[in-house]
Amino acid sequence: MTIKNIIKAAEELLQSFGDVSLPIRVEDIARGLGIKVLAYPLENDLSGVLVIEPENVTIGYNQNESRARRRFTVAHELGHYKLHNTRPNSSQVFADDKFLVLFRSQNVNEDSEEARREFEANTFAAALLMPESLLLQEIQNLEFDLGDERTIKELSRRFEVSTTAMYYRLLNLRRV
Incomplete structure (x- = not known):
């Protein structure tokens, strides 16, 4: 893909929920799709899990993570749901450890199907939580230069994402 x-898939999902304001209410979006969103005491290396069953879909996130990390995890799992839910009426599980989600694992070949799915889910999550149109609007409202660390911190605060996620989103949009 x-x-x-x-x-486009992330933008269409946002538009289907009407009011798009900051911060994006990612858990409300998931619930609007009929997905349960639950906190779990997951192992430290596990960020989140998506369990798809014929009659039930659940996103679980690591309750020990920061709020920004949990929001990204829910958006990431929504990415798997919207992009990789390829077997209707059958059970599927997507379990994401921190290293796979951040692409820092040495155990995953970058050309592997798993790495591709993780990249796609991350791209979806970033577009969902930090829509380009809202991000550009917020940038115009700031007094600081995008090269200023304070700007990235302020944007992160407004969008309720980590500074790392914001930096990479700005980088991918060629704004830094």
């Missing part, structure tokens, strides 16, 4: 199509 192309990056353009992934971003």
Whole structure:
């Protein structure tokens, strides 16, 4: 799937929920799709899990993570749900450890199907939580330069994402 199509899928999901304001209410979006969102005491290396059953879909996130990390995890799992839910009426599980989600695992070949799915889910999550139109609007409202660390921190605060997630989103949009 192309990056353009992934971003389009995230934008269409946002538009289907009408009011798009900051911060994006990612858990409300999931619940609006009929997905249960639950906190779990997951192992420290596990960020989240998506369990798809014929009659029930659940996103679980690590309750020990920061709020920004939990929000990204829910958006990431929504990405798997919207992009990789390829077997209707059958059970599927997507379990994401922190290293796979952040692409820092040495155990995953970058060309593997798993790495591709993780990249796609991350791209979807970033587009969902930090929509380009809202991000550009917020940038115009700031007094600081995008090269200023305070700007990234302020944008992160407004969008309720980590500074790392915001930095990479700005980088991918060629704004830093």
